[in-house]
Amino acid sequence: MPVLEVRRLRKTFGAVTAVSDISFSVERGEVFTIIGPNGAGKTTTLEMIEGLLVPDAGEISFGGLTWEKDAHAIREMIGVQPQSGALFDLLTVEEHLRLFASFYRKSRPVEEILEMINLQDHRNKRVKVLSGGQRQRLAIGLAMINDPDLIFLDEPTTGLDPQARLNIWDIILRLKEMGKTTILTTHYMEEAEKLSDRVCIVDQGAVVALDTPAALIGRLTKEREIRLGFEDGEAAAREAEELLRRLGNITRMEREAGQLRIWTDRPEAALHGLFGFTQEQGYRVERLSIREMSLEDVFIAFTGKEWRD
Amino acid sequence: MLAWKQFPQMFAAHLKITFREKAVWFWNIFFPVILMVLFTIIFGGNANEFKAQVAVADTRPTEASAQLLDQLRQLPGLKIRGEGPVTPEEGRQLVLDKKVFALIELPSEEDPAVRLVIHRENERNITAQALAGMLEQFVQQANYAALGAEPVFRLDVETVTTGGDELKFQDYLMTGMIALSLAQSGLFGMVGLVEMRRKGVLRRLRLTPASTAMFGIADMAVRFVLGVLQITLLTAVGVFGFGAKLQLHLVSLAVAFFVGVLAFNAIGYLFSAVSKSQEAYMALANIASFLMMFISGVFFPVDSLPEWLQPLARVLPLTYFVDGIRDGMVYARGIADASFWIAVAVMAAWGILAFLIGARLYKAKSIAAAR
Numbered sequence: 037m038p039v040l041e042v043r044r045l046r047k048t049f050g051a052v053t054a055v056s057d058i059s060f061s062v063e064r065g066e067v068f069t070i071i072g073p074n075g076a077g078k079t080t081t082l083e084m085i086e087g088l089l090v091p092d093a094g095e096i097s098f099g100g101l102t103w104e105k106d107a108h109a110i111r112e113m114i115g116v117q118p119q120s121g122a123l124f125d126l127l128t129v130e131e132h133l134r135l136f137a138s139f140y141r142k143s144r145p146v147e148e149i150l151e152m153i154n155l156q157d158h159r160n161k162r163v164k165v166l167s168g169g170q171r172q173r174l175a176i177g178l179a180m181i182n183d184p185d186l187i188f189l190d191e192p193t194t195g196l197d198p199q200a201r202l203n204i205w206d207i208i209l210r211l212k213e214m215g216k217t218t219i220l221t222t223h224y225m226e227e228a229e230k231l232s233d234r235v236c237i238v239d240q241g242a243v244v245a246l247d248t249p250a251a252l253i254g255r256l257t258k259e260r261e262i263r264l265g266f267e268d269g270e271a272a273a274r275e276a277e278e279l280l281r282r283l284g285n286i287t288r289m290e291r292e293a294g295q296l297r298i299w300t301d302r303p304e305a306a307l308h309g310l311f312g313f314t315q316e317q318g319y320r321v322e323r324l325s326i327r328e329m330s331l332e333d334v335f336i337a338f339t340g341k342e343w344r345d
Numbered sequence: 346m347l348a349w350k351q352f353p354q355m356f357a358a359h360l361k362i363t364f365r366e367k368a369v370w371f372w373n374i375f376f377p378v379i380l381m382v383l384f385t386i387i388f389g390g391n392a393n394e395f396k397a398q399v400a401v402a403d404t405r406p407t408e409a410s411a412q413l414l415d416q417l418r419q420l421p422g423l424k425i426r427g428e429g430p431v432t433p434e435e436g437r438q439l440v441l442d443k444k445v446f447a448l449i450e451l452p453s454e455e456d457p458a459v460r461l462v463i464h465r466e467n468e469r470n471i472t473a474q475a476l477a478g479m480l481e482q483f484v485q486q487a488n489y490a491a492l493g494a495e496p497v498f499r500l501d502v503e504t505v506t507t508g509g510d511e512l513k514f515q516d517y518l519m520t521g522m523i524a525l526s527l528a529q530s531g532l533f534g535m536v537g538l539v540e541m542r543r544k545g546v547l548r549r550l551r552l553t554p555a556s557t558a559m560f561g562i563a564d565m566a567v568r569f570v571l572g573v574l575q576i577t578l579l580t581a582v583g584v585f586g587f588g589a590k591l592q593l594h595l596v597s598l599a600v601a602f603f604v605g606v607l608a609f610n611a612i613g614y615l616f617s618a619v620s621k622s623q624e625a626y627m628a629l630a631n632i633a634s635f636l637m638m639f640i641s642g643v644f645f646p647v648d649s650l651p652e653w654l655q656p657l658a659r660v661l662p663l664t665y666f667v668d669g670i671r672d673g674m675v676y677a678r679g680i681a682d683a684s685f686w687i688a689v690a691v692m693a694a695w696g697i698l699a700f701l702i703g704a705r706l707y708k709a710k711s712i713a714a715a716r
Binding site: 086112 | 351353354357358366541544545548550551553
């Protein structure tokens with residue numbers, strides 16, 4: 037049985053349809069990432085699942101528990117790190133953890149959480165003096181205090197420096213080792229690609245794609261982009277261009293001075309022909325790169341929008 | 346269902362949040378004490394402690410004027426400047442330069458008037474009125490003496506109060522200040538809630554099994570702790586600093602304190618429900634506070650207000666809170682008295698109304714339906 041099942045969710049605010057039709061299910065132990073352009077309905081969807089908003093239509097089931105009947109039981113079994121810190125400036129790290137622990141029937145030991153979020157040395161510091169990354173870790177710690185089966189992390193790394201982001205990735209990977217289920221939203225491509233078991237792309241209030249990152253990328257065409265720079269300048273590039281055109285299998289080409297960009301479904305054939313040609317002519321290749329398709333391309337392909345708005 | 350199990354940690358958290366805030370110490374503890382000391386010094390000055398320096402002009406000394414001067418010299422608190430009399434012109438200049446409080450021109454053969462010359466800015470000053478009163482008496486005595494008559498009627502002033510003979514104006518002022526401070530703590534105290542809502546802390550609690558009602562009760566409990574601290578401190582300052590005398594009626598005091606603190610916090614809660622920012626909240630609280638401060642009988646009785654203002658004073662909750670606190674602290678009356686219960690009822694009505702409207706607004710504003 038899935039830990040969370042969402043069926044045909046719908047929510048409108050006046051004339052605006054924030055969520056038109058969203059369905060998915062999340063299995064135990066996976067990191068399930070929801071991505072989408074701003075205004076796609078991510079936040080509204082999360083808020084409905086977290087019990088802050090009542091959907092106009094559709095069903096949300098936590099392994100059989102629903103908000104209508106089992107609100108208290110659901111709150112006991114989920115942990116949420118909201119996008120805004122939502123902390124008390126004048127309380128310390130440890131006081132936060134103890135306060136939140138008192139809300140739940142069962143809770144993890146405060147020491148354990150402190151260790152996981154690596155704030156042992158800052159336990160007596162007030163939130164006011166913590167850095168952004170430390171606050172975010174505390175917010176994640178609070179989401180874990182009740183040892184939840186299902187953890188929601190809403191853009192946990194937004195606005196953090198690279199080191200602080202890596203710290204949070206570590207926490208997410210540890211949660212996974214512990215067999216916890218995580219629902220993640222993020223603005224960072226590599227984060228979604230690296231951490232997620234499955235990615236759900238949402239656009240205009242509906243799910244447009246849902247699969248493992250690798251499968252999503254595989255669904256795109258096999259087309260690759262090759263970039264090539266000749267030391268011998270424009271003449272060499274022009275000759276190479278003509279050669280490739282004769283070879284076929286090239287979707288598109290762009291040339292600018294000695295630089296050549298080639299899009300092809302069969303990169304190995306194109307490269308083979310190219311290198312034969314350069315060796316024969318004695319041209320020296322200055323730069324060569326082949327760009328792999330990434331989740332970003334998937335995102336653009338499915339939503340028609342740039343990743344960063 | 347109220348989750349009392351959550352109370353201790355919530356109470357501890359509110360206690361820390363409240364007492365770690367420097368502004369709370371300033372506005373709720375130090376400021377009321379400073380205010381009380383200042384107001385008691387300004388308004389509470391004892392009428393018996395009359396003090397003034399005057400110049401005396403005696404243009405053509407006569408027997409009568411010499412006698413008058415002699416009597417003036419014996420008046421306690423009145424100090425005559427310099428050795429001898431000055432000319433009227435010199436005297437007037439001294440008054441204008443504020444070197445002396447007043448010039449007294451003694452009568453002569455040609456001019457039988459005793460003249461009191463005061464700077465116009467002191468026209469309505471208590472000292473000026475007291476001085477005029479004393480001279481009036483002198484003149485009258487002198488008139489009787491000149492006519493060889495004995496006065497038939499005399500005036501005796503006596504003050505009465507339920508608070509025992511030793512009740513003084515200081516006691517009246519002290520209790521007014523206590524009620525004012527407690528009321529202001531309530532009106533201004535909910536500013537933290539605006540911030541908690543803005544930062545999403547209240548929303549964060551709704552994501553947990555925490556009871557928001559219990560969170561509010563714990564907050565209120567801390568406010569009562571703060572209130573007890575205020576009333577104790579201000580009473581100590583009043584009693585030990587200004588010799589105020591207490592006639593405690595603890596039950597009435599407890600009832601008035603409890604209902605009053607709740608009512609003013611409820612009004613603060615209502616302000617927090619309609620304020621998007623701390624600035625907006627503070628503006629509302631300031632308006633309410635200033636509106637009530639001067640027309641609710643804190644510094645002077647409501648009856649001394651202009652007629653048209655009195656009906657307003659009679660609906661404001663601070664009027665009744667001040668009365669209730671006075672009943673409990675210095676008038677030693679209360680629970681047996683109908684007016685005490687009217688005061689409690691008016692405060693309770695304000696509190697309940699403010700709370701209900703506030704709660705409704707909070708509910709309407711939070712996007713989530715209550716579950």
